[in-house]
Amino acid sequence: MAIEKDISRREFIKSSTALTTGLVVSFYLPRADAKIVDRFEPGNAQDKFEANAFVIVKGDDTVVVLSKHLEMGQGVYTGLATIVTEELDCDWSKVTVEAAPADASRYNNLAFGPAQGTGGSTSIANSWHQLREAGATARAMLMMAAAKEWSAPLADIVTSNGQVFHHKSGRSLSYGQLVEAAKKTTAPKSVKLKSNQDFKHVGQNVIRKDGAEKVNGKAMYGMDLNLKDKVYALVLRAPLFGATLKTFDDVEAKKIKGVREIFRIPQGVVVIADHFWPAKMARDKILAKWDDEEALHKSTADIREEYKELLGKSGEIAATHGALAKSKEDAVQTVEATYEFPFLAHAPMETLNCVVQLEKEKCTLWTGDQFQTGDQMTVAKLTGLSPQKVIINTLMAGGSFGRRANSKSDYIAEAVEIAKATKTNSGRPIHVIWTREDDIRGGFYRPFFMHEVSAGLTAENKIAYWDHRLVGQSIMAGTAFDKGGIDHTSVEGLSNLAYDTESLQVELQSPKLQVPILWWRSVGHTHTAFSAETMIDELAHLAKIDPAQFRLIHLTKHPRRQEVLKQATLMANWGRKLPAGVGLGVAVHESFKSFVSQVVQVKVSGKTFKVEKVWCAIDCGIAVNPDNIKSQVEGAIGFALSAALNGEITLKDGHVEQSNFHDYRPIRIHDMPQVEVHIMASEADPTGVGEPGVPCLAPALANAIFAATGKRLRKLPLTLT
Amino acid sequence: MNTSAQTSTTVQVTFELNEKSVTVDVDPSTPLLWVIRDHLNLTGTKFGCGMAQCGVCTVHIDGVATRTCVTPIGSVAGRKVQTIEGIHDKVAQTVQKVWVEENVVQCGYCQSGQIMSAVALLRSNQKPTDSDIDKAMGGNLCRCATYARIRHAIHVAAERILKA
Ligand code: FES
Numbered sequence: 001m002a003i004e005k006d007i008s009r010r011e012f013i014k015s016s017t018a019l020t021t022g023l024v025v026s027f028y029l030p031r032a033d034a035k036i037v038d039r040f041e042p043g044n045a046q047d048k049f050e051a052n053a054f055v056i057v058k059g060d061d062t063v064v065v066l067s068k069h070l071e072m073g074q075g076v077y078t079g080l081a082t083i084v085t086e087e088l089d090c091d092w093s094k095v096t097v098e099a100a101p102a103d104a105s106r107y108n109n110l111a112f113g114p115a116q117g118t119g120g121s122t123s124i125a126n127s128w129h130q131l132r133e134a135g136a137t138a139r140a141m142l143m144m145a146a147a148k149e150w151s152a153p154l155a156d157i158v159t160s161n162g163q164v165f166h167h168k169s170g171r172s173l174s175y176g177q178l179v180e181a182a183k184k185t186t187a188p189k190s191v192k193l194k195s196n197q198d199f200k201h202v203g204q205n206v207i208r209k210d211g212a213e214k215v216n217g218k219a220m221y222g223m224d225l226n227l228k229d230k231v232y233a234l235v236l237r238a239p240l241f242g243a244t245l246k247t248f249d250d251v252e253a254k255k256i257k258g259v260r261e262i263f264r265i266p267q268g269v270v271v272i273a274d275h276f277w278p279a280k281m282a283r284d285k286i287l288a289k290w291d292d293e294e295a296l297h298k299s300t301a302d303i304r305e306e307y308k309e310l311l312g313k314s315g316e317i318a319a320t321h322g323a324l325a326k327s328k329e330d331a332v333q334t335v336e337a338t339y340e341f342p343f344l345a346h347a348p349m350e351t352l353n354c355v356v357q358l359e360k361e362k363c364t365l366w367t368g369d370q371f372q373t374g375d376q377m378t379v380a381k382l383t384g385l386s387p388q389k390v391i392i393n394t395l396m397a398g399g400s401f402g403r404r405a406n407s408k409s410d411y412i413a414e415a416v417e418i419a420k421a422t423k424t425n426s427g428r429p430i431h432v433i434w435t436r437e438d439d440i441r442g443g444f445y446r447p448f449f450m451h452e453v454s455a456g457l458t459a460e461n462k463i464a465y466w467d468h469r470l471v472g473q474s475i476m477a478g479t480a481f482d483k484g485g486i487d488h489t490s491v492e493g494l495s496n497l498a499y500d501t502e503s504l505q506v507e508l509q510s511p512k513l514q515v516p517i518l519w520w521r522s523v524g525h526t527h528t529a530f531s532a533e534t535m536i537d538e539l540a541h542l543a544k545i546d547p548a549q550f551r552l553i554h555l556t557k558h559p560r561r562q563e564v565l566k567q568a569t570l571m572a573n574w575g576r577k578l579p580a581g582v583g584l585g586v587a588v589h590e591s592f593k594s595f596v597s598q599v600v601q602v603k604v605s606g607k608t609f610k611v612e613k614v615w616c617a618i619d620c621g622i623a624v625n626p627d628n629i630k631s632q633v634e635g636a637i638g639f640a641l642s643a644a645l646n647g648e649i650t651l652k653d654g655h656v657e658q659s660n661f662h663d664y665r666p667i668r669i670h671d672m673p674q675v676e677v678h679i680m681a682s683e684a685d686p687t688g689v690g691e692p693g694v695p696c697l698a699p700a701l702a703n704a705i706f707a708a709t710g711k712r713l714r715k716l717p718l719t720l721t
Numbered sequence: 722m723n724t725s726a727q728t729s730t731t732v733q734v735t736f737e738l739n740e741k742s743v744t745v746d747v748d749p750s751t752p753l754l755w756v757i758r759d760h761l762n763l764t765g766t767k768f769g770c771g772m773a774q775c776g777v778c779t780v781h782i783d784g785v786a787t788r789t790c791v792t793p794i795g796s797v798a799g800r801k802v803q804t805i806e807g808i809h810d811k812v813a814q815t816v817q818k819v820w821v822e823e824n825v826v827q828c829g830y831c832q833s834g835q836i837m838s839a840v841a842l843l844r845s846n847q848k849p850t851d852s853d854i855d856k857a858m859g860g861n862l863c864r865c866a867t868y869a870r871i872r873h874a875i876h877v878a879a880e881r882i883l884k885a
């Protein structure tokens with residue numbers, strides 16, 4: 001097995017900065033590992049050409065693209081297949097996608113450093129050059145093979161749609177027919193990539209590669225894995241964050257037919273049963289006593305009071321420019337506001353679950369894993385095995401929104417603890433399943449945040465100063481991504497505020513709290529975009545300048561923001577006369593290197609309101625799969641709307657008050673507005689798509705409600721009182 | 722564990738699943754969902770909430786879209802159950818085809834349930850209005866919020882079925 005050294009981010013950038021489309025490029029591309037690839041098709045190792053770690057051409061002309069990224073709905077399988085198909089020049093209808101194994105030596109996310117994982121809307125962006133090169137290299141090797149077969153000069157060989165041609169002699173072979181010959185070639189040191197204007201697949205609307213299997217029930221999610229001798233496990237976890245198990249009584253639980261074993265692990269009491277239902281019935285009957293002396297007993301109201309007090313103190317400076325005190329003096333009009341953002345659960349539709357099989361020499365996991373090599377290290381540590389002996393099979397995930405990527409590997413570590421502690425089920429595949437209640441009450445929320453902003457205008461209606469304080473837990477603290485100092489994800493979107501200001505100051509306090517927290521689709525932008533984009537709206541009104549115009553005046557250094565803003569307002573026919581009770585609001589924000597502007601139309605009746613329509617312009621560089629980008633933006637708008645309307649996890653004496661979809665309520669079909677998405681034409685390399693559609697929705701909605709009612713809402717979820 | 726101490730009871734239940742007669746021996750409180758998934762190995766029907774809030778567990782019982790997570794197996798005896806794996810009529814085929822063409826799915830986890838609800842709707846209502854759709858689909862959550870495409874796909878499918 002050839003383990004090649006990984007390509008560090010810096011090396012990648014170095015080798016790719018000289019790279020523009022149409023030029024010859026050369027950089028490191030990891031090789032395939034036949035042993036791992038074979039797991040997809042045992043006994044059929046002969047009839048395929050593994051060009052590299054990402055591309056396999058088979059004798060039957062099919063092409064397998066190996067995805068180092070988790071498919072969790074964002075369409076990455078289709079995107080990666082598109083990129084490979086473009087450069088390999090193969091037949092799109094014969095391309096399938098498989099999950100790559102967990103392997104830090106070959107499948108790193110080039111935006112993360114030496115770790116394989118999916119997040120930060122980086123999948124297409126970090127794969128763009130890598131997979132183009134993977135496809136182009138495979139194509140070059142097939143051409144070399146044909147040239148040799150036909151004793152023809154390489155320069156006379158061309159390809160088209162999965163075939164190699166030598167026009168002079170009228171000969172042709174399909175890629176599949178060249179598999180044997182291609183195996184004998186060596187990858188060229190450099191390959192020529194296509195010019196953008198020659199793209200045939202990138203930029204086209206295609207049908208998702210995972211579409212068919214997701215409408216007939218065949219798609220295999222972690223939840224669906226059926227293995228011989230598999231048993232089911234549920235865990236009774238502590239009711240308070242930080243509580244630990246004292247004792248438990250399982251007399252009644254043991255009476256349930258199908259229960260195999262009940263025991264304790266650090267996380268709580270485990271029930272293993274033949275099936276899910278007996279495990280669930282038994283778990284409901286366990287009486288546990290918890291030691292809650294060290295546990296969190298606070299209510300949301302207590303946290304609010306503490307954070308309010310902290311807002312009165314100065315924090316660590318996250319950004320500063322200009323002379324704040326002087327600019328404050330220059331200001332002729334000022335506005336002050338306080339904002340509050342609740343804890344939010346991800347609540348992916350497929351609850352967390354993991355199948356683990358711990359044997360003497362290895363540990364195998366099957367799950368919709370979002371952070372493979374981090375989890376691999378965690379499991380290696382827990383089991384004492386080497387990381388190579390920890391096999392992670394990544395299955396499709398029924399959503400994630402960040403929840404399945406956790407540098408604490410929470411649910412995976414727990415599954416391994418169960419496999420370690422079992423006495424009568426060792427060696428068996430154990431499927432640990434979370435119920436929805438486990439999920440909603442299980443923590444790892446978007447942190448509770450409060451902001452306080454004071455801003456002022458000069459006599460010329462320019463922004464004199466912007467003084468912004470934030471209080472909220474740090475997501476990165478104590479993780480592998482912790483660089484010390486300011487947690488960038490707490491202030492992203494504010495510390496780099498795009499609006500021209502004479503003076504800017506952003507101060508952050510990151511108090512510690514026992515509530516486990518995590519990144520949640522668009523991370524810090526979930527709150528920073530709200531305060532920034534509603535405050536700029538307040539300033540516009542103070543200046544008596546149209547809010548879209550006021551933004552444009554203050555975005556002199558940000559042409560891409562200007563363009564999406566102009567486009568979204570154009571689509572919405574901004575400035576038109578509206579019936580009573582109807583309002584339009586706008587927001588513009590950059591996140592994950594993409595630029596988004598949204599206009600929301602809201603209709604207010606009494607204390608209720610309905611979002612009728614959202615217009616969105618997005619600039620995410622080259623649009624690899626335009627229809628998927630639209631779909632992601634539509635979904636992001638619906639996801640953000642759920643949070644804006646209903647999303648709230650609250651604590652009462654330490655207990656999470658919500659438990660399932662009746663009290664933690666994602667929007668339903670009747671809440672979904674019409675959405676129109678425009679993708680800006682671009683020649684820039686692709687940037688993020690999965691998350692950037694989220695941040696603008698809530699502020700644009702709050703601004704629309706202001707336009708309709710004159711009321712400023714500064715607390716999420718948004719309610720008119 | 723000494724299983725002789727296990728005093729809970731099981732019952733035999735026979736019903737029709739995707740046109741085949743099946744018999745299971747389980748605790749009578751077991752929801753149909755878990756019988757279908759764990760005992761009969763049809764995993765297209767999903768678990769999402771366990772309390773009739775999300776609709777990912779939807780199947781047809783005697784033709785009616787039903788949440789299996791709250792349907793005790795005891796109540797299914799002698800009845801006809803159809804899951805996503807067992808719907809093959811013109812309406813179902815059209816709905817599935819349109820769903821693919823319109824790129825409705827994202828994570829896809831809710832989509833078996835969405836399709837079962839949409840098929841039940843279109844079998845009884847050939848030309849559903851938006852408010853018919855809101856009513857029939859209101860019990861099916863989609864955390865990926867594919868709702869706009871679901872609505873559109875139902876209209877497209879309805880039109881295609883009418884034309885055929
Ligand atoms: S699992 Fe049955 S409605 Fe949610």
Ligand code: FES
Pocket residue numbers: 073349398399826827828829830831832862863864865866867
């Ligand atoms: S497609 Fe993901 S929950 Fe509906």
